Amino acid sequence: MTTRHAHIVGWGKAVPERVLTNDDLSQMVDTSDEWIRTRTGIGERRIAGDDETTLTLSLRAARQALERAGLNPAHLDLIIVATVTPEHNFPATACLVQDGLGATNAAAFDLSAGCTGFVYGLSVAADLIAGGNYDTALVIGAETLSRITDWNDRATCVLFGDGAGAVVLQGSEAKGGVLATILGADGSGGDLLKLPAGGSREPASHRTVAEGRHYLQMRGREVFRFAVRKMPAATRQVLERAGEDLESLDLLIPHQANQRIIQSATRGLKIPPEKVFSNLERYGNTSSASIPIALCEAVEQGRVQRDDLVVCVGFGAGLTWGAAAIRWSVPLPPERPPRRVQFWQEMRYRYAALRSLVRRLLRRLLSLGVRE
Ligand code: UT7
Numbered sequence: 001m002t003t004r005h006a007h008i009v010g011w012g013k014a015v016p017e018r019v020l021t022n023d024d025l026s027q028m029v030d031t032s033d034e035w036i037r038t039r040t041g042i043g044e045r046r047i048a049g050d051d052e053t054t055l056t057l058s059l060r061a062a063r064q065a066l067e068r069a070g071l072n073p074a075h076l077d078l079i080i081v082a083t084v085t086p087e088h089n090f091p092a093t094a095c096l097v098q099d100g101l102g103a104t105n106a107a108a109f110d111l112s113a114g115c116t117g118f119v120y121g122l123s124v125a126a127d128l129i130a131g132g133n134y135d136t137a138l139v140i141g142a143e144t145l146s147r148i149t150d151w152n153d154r155a156t157c158v159l160f161g162d163g164a165g166a167v168v169l170q171g172s173e174a175k176g177g178v179l180a181t182i183l184g185a186d187g188s189g190g191d192l193l194k195l196p197a198g199g200s201r202e203p204a205s206h207r208t209v210a211e212g213r214h215y216l217q218m219r220g221r222e223v224f225r226f227a228v229r230k231m232p233a234a235t236r237q238v239l240e241r242a243g244e245d246l247e248s249l250d251l252l253i254p255h256q257a258n259q260r261i262i263q264s265a266t267r268g269l270k271i272p273p274e275k276v277f278s279n280l281e282r283y284g285n286t287s288s289a290s291i292p293i294a295l296c297e298a299v300e301q302g303r304v305q306r307d308d309l310v311v312c313v314g315f316g317a318g319l320t321w322g323a324a325a326i327r328w329s330v331p332l333p334p335e336r337p338p339r340r341v342q343f344w345q346e347m348r349y350r351y352a353a354l355r356s357l358v359r360r361l362l363r364r365l366l367s368l369g370v371r372e
Contacts (some may be wrong), residue, residue, distance in 0.1 A: 006126035006137075007177035007329050010069025010168035013296040013344045014060030015046040015161075015283065022158070036158045041259025045161030046286030048144045056205045057164035058142040059100045061292070066101070069168040071136065073101035074352040076168075078137035079108040081201035082117025082288040084195070084317065086110055089106065097140065102356035105349075106138070114193065115255050115316025116183075117141055117288035118165070122312070122324050123181035129171040140166040141288035148195055150215035159257075160216075161284035165292025170317040176329035177305075180242035182234060182322060189319035193218045223319075224261060230321040231255075231265035235313050247310050249256055249275060251298060255314035256280040256290040265313075277303060289314065304328050 021044045022033035036042055048057070058081060077245060079101075081094040094108035113120040118141030125137035142164035151157050169178070172358050197213035198204055208214060231254060238247060252271055259280055266276050277298045286293060291312045298304050306328060313323040 004130050004132055004171040004173065005175055005177045006129040006169045007168045007172055007332055008167045008326065009330055009332060010065040010071065011166070011296045011299055012061040012064025012068065013163065013165045013293045014057045014059070015163040015293070016048045016052050018047045018049055019044050020047045025158055028151060031112050031154045031158055032291045040159060042159065042279050042284045043281040046130040046163055047146045049172070053087055054085050054093055054142045054144050054146070054313070055096050055100065057162065058097050058140045058166070061142065061164040061166035062097060062101060062138055062140055065138065065166040065168045069170070071168060072349065072353060073103035074105055074349040075136050076103040076106040076138050078125060078128060078134045078368070079103060079106045079139045080111055080121040080137065081142060082111045082113065082121040082205060083142050084112060084114060084117070084134050084287055085148055086175055089198070093142070102353060102360070104352045104356045113316065113320045114318045115257065115285070115287045115290065116314040116318070116320040116322045117316070118291045118320035119181070119312055119324050120183055120267045120320070121313045122167070122178065123183055125169050125321065126178035126181065129169060135171045137169045138166060139169060140164060141292045142220045143287045145216070145287055147218060148214065148216045150212055153215070155220060156216060156218055159285050163283060163286040163289040163293050165289050165296050167292060167295070170332070172179055172332050175334055176327035176330065179244070180238055181324045182238045182241060184234070184321045186319045192222050192319065193317040196366050224258065226319055227257065227315045228259045230315050231261065232268040234321050234323040235269055235311055238311060239326045242325035244309055244325060246271065249311060250308035251275055251277055251303055251310045253277045253291055253294050253298060253310060253312045255316065256283065256294055257285045306330065342361070
């Protein structure tokens with residue numbers, strides 16, 4: 001069997017329109033624009049509107065990524081949604097994305113790895129593609145953290161924002177794409193960043209709601225120290241695994257949590273600031289969505305060119321960390337299967353798209369009938 005390499009062939013992002021500035025926050029809690037900017041680098045963040053959810057943001061980002069890849073949803077055979085704010089505890093948000101897109105040929109599941117979720121998802125998808133059982137995967141990082149934020153807690157409410165980013169990965173014999181990934185976890189730090197209630201330990205009750213236990217809790221200073229230690233180590237490790245070195249790195253895309261964490265990590269690695277991407281000022285910390293949104297914007301701004309070496313590196317709840325080294329390789333050289341195979345593949349996609357359309361129409365008609 002020939003070796004398959006997973007390439008990013010599409011990228012997309014979605015952020016809510018509503019902007020919450022530091023000055024707005026200073027009207028809500030005892031804080032100031034000056035404190036937030038100097039301690040975090042954040043200037044504003046996006047907050048989901050009433051009709052926006054992790055699913056709607058995921059779908060917007062996914063559609064953009066598919067369009068840029070020039071693929072239709074029926075081409076997907078795998079969908080992974082990394083999130084800590086899923087649409088529901090179950091079913092998986094990824095299944096709802098699958099239905100919303102009409103990606104009837106795709107397996108779908110969610111993945112929870114805190115702010116490292118997107119890197120975890122990228123790693124899993126790239127390995128499944130390299131293994132040969134999957135060919136075209138959609139990996140989404142999406143969050144509506146505003147729904148689990150305690151808006152009276154100034155230590156956390158100034159940090160987070162909502163959004164989604166997505167990539168489409170496709171297998172090819174062409175070298176490049178996701179060169180290497182490393183993932184890590186240290187569950188002994190699980191208490192440092194968590195959502196205490198709503199799971200089997202503390203099911204929702206009047207007490208849990210009254211005590212605010214459905215809000216995110218964080219011991220910021222400890223997470224800060226962990227991040228400063230892990231980000232440089234993970235970057236070095238993934239480059240080594242990819243057979244590359246720091247000098248060859250064209251762009252580092254770190255998890256957007258705190259500008260001081262990013263600066264400290266890149267200083268340690270001696271990476272010049274122009275090789276480090278940051279959009280934290282505009283979006284705050286969007287957890288699993290931060291890296292794919294940043295990657296998408298870096299490409300849109302021309303900061304990533306063909307053959308560039310990019311490293312995405314993250315850390316987060318769990319505690320978890322992870323990094324991915326990517327050789328940017330779009331457009332991919334064409335890989336044409338024999339004509340007969342192409343014909344039957346196309347027929348299969350069209351049939352799946354038609355079947356999904358008919359199913360959704362029927363479901364719509366039936367639900368109208370029930371309402372009447
Ligand atoms: O995505 C992964 C998860 N999260 C993170 O990566 C967060 C990592 N941690 C951090 O980014 C930083 O620890 C924070 C930004 C959360 C906090 O910055 P810090 O420099 O570690 O501040 P601190 O927690 O040590 O607090 C310093 C002071 C405290 O006052 P006292 O005790 O010195 O009088 C806080 O009460 O700042 C106070 N403070 C605030 N003051 C104004 C905390 N939050 C605020 C605030 N506005 N919003």
